[in-house]
Amino acid sequence: MTATPADVPSTEPRPTYRADGTPLSIQLFTVEGTSHGPYVGLPLRDLWTPYSAHLFTRETAELIVSDMHDDECGITAQFADDGTLTFTVDADAIEPGGTVVVRPDEYGRYEIGGLWPWDEWGDHVEHTAGQAVLARGAAEYRQADDAASVPITLRSWYADGRQEALTLTRPQRVVFFDIDPARTPLRMRPRPTGTYVRRMPTGAFECAVRPVMAGEVQAGDLIVGSFSPPMPQQEARARWSQWSVAPYAAEPAGPWDPACTCDRCRLTGELFGPAPATGRLIMARHDGKCEVWDSDDIALIVPAALRSIVLVHVAMTARPQAALPGSICQWEARDAQDNALLMFYQNGIGRVGALKDNDRWGQNEDDWVGVASFDTGRRGDNDITLEEFCRGAGILLSPSAVPMELR
Known part of the structure; x- marks a missing residue:
């Protein structure tokens, strides 16, 4: 069963669409006779047999390998640093034994099959409530997100299934960053x-995301994630991005203080001990907690210099009145990411705020977070054009935007 070059899957990307342009549909698989899965896969053919090969994401491939090892079925597998997945068949368990090498395509998807019989995952497979919800999330990937109808304790399963199907059918090229040969x-x-x-x-x-050493992060940079930690004695092992569910702006506050009593500082000391020789720092503080990073960790950021607000919808909601000395210029706007913005100008000072909860409009100061401001120095001045306001705040007005002014 040793793989020959002809047996090794091609590195060419597999089609995501049929010849007529119709998207290929995902299917849910399990290993025949087990309760594993559901594995979200992309069949390569309209008709498949139990030993046909299907496309899977890296995450699903890792799950398949883990389940296979748990079963002690006589087949083991290991990922190499370059992403290659090698299956090894024990000849004592399954004759004649051998190896099969699977190389990911340029989108990071793995063509897996031929080593065990696949079965379509369905009600006939013994499963948990979480597995059923994951299957539903995957099946509904082309529809509106309906996680709200799922019990709150199972919503992460729904999100995982939906995300796997989206990643599989709307692939993006894997991007490599080299910032230190040792990592x-x-x-x-x-x-x-x-x-x-x-x-x-x-x-x-x-598209503006960059990897940098944590010690090089500047105030105002947006922290959007990190990378998986290096394995002991394997500094050159590939490290994968880990996106944060709640990005935050960096406000470096100096070295980590082991005496700090916040939960994160205390746990950092208990779990990881003293700061490494390279140093340990506080990236930001919010809600009474510190964001603790080792200085040589790799942060995933959007540099402050690359953050740009582009307005696509603008409506003037207030205009200064001569009879009202405290009146202001105010606009409500939406940016290219559909974030709600409030822009106002008073006494020579302009401010831009973003709504914290984009689905609930708020009038209180606590409902907004400041994203830009400027000072013209014109005290007593409450009137400004939209174009001048945008220049002062450093934001852009889309050429397609049609500002709505008060009559």
Whole structure:
């Protein structure tokens, strides 16, 4: 059963669409005779047999390998640093034994099959409530997100199934970053979407994400994730991006203080001990807790210099009146990411705020977070044009935007 070059899956990307342009449909698989899965897969053919090969994401491939090892079925598998997956068949358990090598395509998907019989996952397979909800999330990936109808304790299962199906059918190329030969390569996964992942903050775009050493992060940089830690004695092992569900702006506050009593500082000391020789720092403080990073950790950021707000909808909601000295210029707007913004100008000072909860409009100060401000120095001045306001705040007005002014 030793693989020959012809047996090794091609590195060419497999089609996601049929010849007529119709998207291929995902299917849910299990290993015949087990309760494993559901594995979200993409069949390569309209008709498949139990030993046909299907496409799976890296995450699902890892789950398949884990389940296979738990079963002690005579087949083991291991991922190499370059992403190659090698299956080894024990000749004492399954004759004649041998190896099969699976190389991911350029989108990071694995073509797995031929080593055991696949079965379609369904009601005939013994399963938990979580497995059933994951299957539903995957099956509904083309529909509106309906996680709200799922019991709250199972919503993460629904989100996982939906995300796996989306990742599988809308692949993105794996991007490699090399910032230190001792820690390469770094691999970027697409940012997940769903109920438990907040949208990127105003002015932050995924295309602007950069990996940097934590000790090099500057105030105002947006922390959007990190990378999996290196394995002991395997510094060159590939490390995968881990996206944060709640990005935050960096406000470096100096070295970590072991005497700090907040939960995160205390747990850091208990779990990881003293600071390493490279140092340990506080990236930010919010809600009474510190964000603790080792200085040589790799942070995933959107640099402050690359954050840009682009307005696509603007409506003037207040205009200064001569008879009312305290009146202001005010606009309500939406940016290119559909974030709600409030812009106002009074006494020579302009401010831009973003709604904390984009689904609930709020009038209180606590409902908003400041994202930009400027000072013209014109005290007593409450009137400004939209174009001048945008220049002062450093935000852009989309050419397609049609500002709505008060009559």
